[in-house]
Amino acid sequence: xxxxxxxxxxxxxxxxxxxxxxxxxxxxxxxxxxxxxxxxxxxxxxxxxxxxxxxxxxxxxxxxxxxxxxxxxxxxxxxxxxxxxxxxxxxxxxxxxxxxxxxxxx
Amino acid sequence: xxxxxxxxxxxxxxxxxxxxxxxxxxxxxxxxxxxxxxxxxxxxxxxxxxxxxxxxxxxxxxxxxxxxxxxxxxxxxxxxxxxxxxxxxxxxxxxxxxxxxxxxxxxxxxxxxxxxxxxxxx
Numbered sequence: 001x002x003x004x005x006x007x008x009x010x011x012x013x014x015x016x017x018x019x020x021x022x023x024x025x026x027x028x029x030x031x032x033x034x035x036x037x038x039x040x041x042x043x044x045x046x047x048x049x050x051x052x053x054x055x056x057x058x059x060x061x062x063x064x065x066x067x068x069x070x071x072x073x074x075x076x077x078x079x080x081x082x083x084x085x086x087x088x089x090x091x092x093x094x095x096x097x098x099x100x101x102x103x104x105x106x
Numbered sequence: 107x108x109x110x111x112x113x114x115x116x117x118x119x120x121x122x123x124x125x126x127x128x129x130x131x132x133x134x135x136x137x138x139x140x141x142x143x144x145x146x147x148x149x150x151x152x153x154x155x156x157x158x159x160x161x162x163x164x165x166x167x168x169x170x171x172x173x174x175x176x177x178x179x180x181x182x183x184x185x186x187x188x189x190x191x192x193x194x195x196x197x198x199x200x201x202x203x204x205x206x207x208x209x210x211x212x213x214x215x216x217x218x219x220x221x222x223x224x225x226x227x228x
Contacts, residue, residue, distance in 0.1 A: 030210060031210070031212055033214055033215065041220075042201055043143075043151065043201075043218060045215060045218075048207065048209065048214040049212070054207075054216060086151055088153070094167040094168070095141075095153040097143075097152065098150075100150045100151070
């Protein structure tokens with residue numbers, strides 16, 4: 001199963017609403033997670049099961065979708081949100097990742 | 107809170123072997139998976155393998171199957187990734203992850219170690 005994220009990179013300003021999409025090459029139900037990775041650090045789980053917020057993750061992050069099309073939305077960008085975001089499916093082995101979306105400050 | 111620490115990374119020649127260790131501390135519960143994910147320098151994330159806590163279910167990505175093996179030592183609360191026949195393209199930071207959160211029939215990758223760098227080079 002291939003995951004395609006769009007866009008690959010994105011420039012935005014603090015306070016903006018941002019949406020990242022992840023499209024699966026076949027249906028994966030709701031077996032999708034989103035991660036945030038900052039340079040030199042391990043990824044952090046943000047959302048699992050497509051829409052469930054991980055404990056401690058700010059409510060400005062939200063996820064939606066099922067089947068083949070998924071979105072990660074940040075409602076109001078904060079300075080600490082500038083990072084790279086990855087989606088990953090857990091539908092079947094191997095648990096592949098999307099190629100990543102780099103979110104940069106405009 | 108679970109904490110994971112990887113060790114054993116380093117420089118190895120193509121065709122060589124390396125064994126990575128993953129040590130867990132804190133309460134991890136009785137049902138979970140341990141996953142390995144790698145990231146080539148400047149690249150994206152690649153899921154590599156996982157094992158259920160009882161060791162009876164292991165899974166590998168095709169590119170490492172037959173070369174990498176997961177094993178565990180419960181007495182030491184440690185898990186190992188034995189990597190044989192290493193290739194230049196195996197060069198990456200390797201992360202050990204505890205997949206503890208169970209929802210919808212899946213164990214989600216929620217506790218990541220800081221990673222250990224493996225460099226395969228002549």
